[in-house]
Amino acid sequence: MKRSYVIRTFGCQMNEHDSERIAGLLEADGMERGDDLADADVVVLNTCCIRENADNKLYGALGNLKTLKESNPGMLIAVAGCLAQKDRDLIRERAGHVDVVFGTHNVSRAADLLTQASEHGPVVEILEAVARDDEEAFPSALPTRREVDHAAWVTVQIGCDNKCAFCIVPAVRGPEISRPFGDLIDEVERLAADGVSEITFLGQNVNSYGRDLALARRGTPANDDEWMCGASWTADRRARPLFADLLRVAGEVDGIHRIRYTSPHPKDMRSDTFAAMAEVEAVCEHLHFPLQSGSDRILAAMHRGYTAERYLERLAEARSAIPGLAVSTDIIVGFPGETDTDFEATLAVAAIAQFDSAFTFIFSPRPGTEAAALESDFVPHDVAVERYERLRLVIERSSIAANRTRVGMIEEITVEGISKKDSSMTTGRTRRNALIHFPTDQPIKVGSYARVEVLEASVNHLKGRLVEKTIPARHRTRIAVAAG
Ligand code: SF4
Numbered sequence: 276m277k278r279s280y281v282i283r284t285f286g287c288q289m290n291e292h293d294s295e296r297i298a299g300l301l302e303a304d305g306m307e308r309g310d311d312l313a314d315a316d317v318v319v320l321n322t323c324c325i326r327e328n329a330d331n332k333l334y335g336a337l338g339n340l341k342t343l344k345e346s347n348p349g350m351l352i353a354v355a356g357c358l359a360q361k362d363r364d365l366i367r368e369r370a371g372h373v374d375v376v377f378g379t380h381n382v383s384r385a386a387d388l389l390t391q392a393s394e395h396g397p398v399v400e401i402l403e404a405v406a407r408d409d410e411e412a413f414p415s416a417l418p419t420r421r422e423v424d425h426a427a428w429v430t431v432q433i434g435c436d437n438k439c440a441f442c443i444v445p446a447v448r449g450p451e452i453s454r455p456f457g458d459l460i461d462e463v464e465r466l467a468a469d470g471v472s473e474i475t476f477l478g479q480n481v482n483s484y485g486r487d488l489a490l491a492r493r494g495t496p497a498n499d500d501e502w503m504c505g506a507s508w509t510a511d512r513r514a515r516p517l518f519a520d521l522l523r524v525a526g527e528v529d530g531i532h533r534i535r536y537t538s539p540h541p542k543d544m545r546s547d548t549f550a551a552m553a554e555v556e557a558v559c560e561h562l563h564f565p566l567q568s569g570s571d572r573i574l575a576a577m578h579r580g581y582t583a584e585r586y587l588e589r590l591a592e593a594r595s596a597i598p599g600l601a602v603s604t605d606i607i608v609g610f611p612g613e614t615d616t617d618f619e620a621t622l623a624v625a626a627i628a629q630f631d632s633a634f635t636f637i638f639s640p641r642p643g644t645e646a647a648a649l650e651s652d653f654v655p656h657d658v659a660v661e662r663y664e665r666l667r668l669v670i671e672r673s674s675i676a677a678n679r680t681r682v683g684m685i686e687e688i689t690v691e692g693i694s695k696k697d698s699s700m701t702t703g704r705t706r707r708n709a710l711i712h713f714p715t716d717q718p719i720k721v722g723s724y725a726r727v728e729v730l731e732a733s734v735n736h737l738k739g740r741l742v743e744k745t746i747p748a749r750h751r752t753r754i755a756v757a758a759g
Pocket of ligand 1: 439480
């Protein structure tokens with residue numbers, strides 16, 4: 276009997292990508308994906324530490340696993356990800372039934388550490404950082420087990436050089452390391468050959484991609500400059516390879532029909548990225564543009580490196596460069612010291628920006644961040660909740676307004692499967708990253724493309740009617756077809 280594994284992923288796309296790699300490593304080690312935690316031979320919890328309740332979620336899950344392990348003593352439990360990177364041995368001190376703890380810099384060791392633990396007992400292995408030339412530093416160098424067959428994450432850089440006062444990422448993911456340009460394009464071509472038609476470039480700050488590569492190359496010019504930094508950097512001898520170069524070259528790869536990316540940082544956003552988004556057919560008309568706050572005083576306290584005015588200028592430039600652009604954002608309310616005036620500024624900027632959607636959060640102090648030490652300035656929770664509700668209404672107003680402008684239009688969609696809420700409907704995703712539900716009388720394969728006329732709009736999704744199927748899915752199917 277093949278041993279089975281179950282992976283539970285908390286947090287962001289970077290963690291989802293790491294989990295696909297951990298799954299790939301375990302399958303390469305002869306295991307198969309299991310569904311039932313109780314019967315699993317291996318359980319991996321891939322953790323996040325961005326939010327306060329991240330700890331509660333982990334130790335709550337470990338509490339449940341303790342009971343399951345009592346009736347399945349052969350089960351191996353591993354804790355990975357950002358909270359493992361931050362808490363290290365503390366995790367086994369609080370949960371002695373954990374067998375393996377590994378962090379964000381040694382995902383490649385997952386299978387080996389599990390074998391080591393099964394033979395020699397519990398192991399905690401946390402690396403401080405990765406070396407630039409460490410092949411396995413980039414999850415994309417490892418075997419993978421993708422969640423969906425037609426779409427893939429492609430990591431362009433790991434780590435972050437920014438020091439946002441509320442963020443623990445630099446502490447747990449290390450400094451920015453950009454992946455060699457040639458490596459990235461190679462992977463995009465491999466994915467396209469494997470039937471993938473949509474890629475999402477991943478990084479904590481994608482538009483600073485390549486900054487470190489050029490510096491490294493200047494130090495040691497060599498004949499593989501093109502591999503490291505791309506043909507256009509080599510040809511133009513520019514300051515650095517650009518994220519825009521990546522969008523342009525990846526957009527020429529046969530079979531790649533859609534390109535998305537997350538996350539850019541407004542202070543590093545460049546006009547050449549907007550130009551590439553406008554000119555490269557495959558790049559979708561969606562920009563995730565984290566604002567965080569609309570108050571210059573709070574933006575400075577957060578060390579975001581831009582003002583509200585500068586943010587809105589960049590946003591206006593993006594919208595004029597890219598017709599039909601949808602914009603989503605991240606906003607934190609209740610950052611330490613935030614006054615009513617600061618919050619009103621956030622509401623005002625959100626109203627001007629007219630976001631299509633937003634992830635809004637109440638500030639939560641993360642041990643190890645600068646902001647967590649500002650306890651005397653913490654905003655009372657009830658005040659933060661009241662502000663959160665007011666902001667949510669402003670965002671909902673602009674979301675519904677934006678979705679209503681799509682009624683009557685024909686959207687190109689990718690089929691994502693049967694609607695979770697209504698099995699008679701099929702769910703698709705537009706190029707602007709909106710969900711759309713529509714009835715079909717014939718099953719449509721997940722990953723196929725179609726044109727759908729928008730008939731109705733609501734805050735979080737659209738409804739429509741199928742006009743025609745366009746591009747069939749190219750990947751080999753492993754998952755169920757959509758409803759019919
Ligand atoms: S840019 Fe700021 S918020 Fe984003 S990962 Fe880096 S430090 Fe965190």
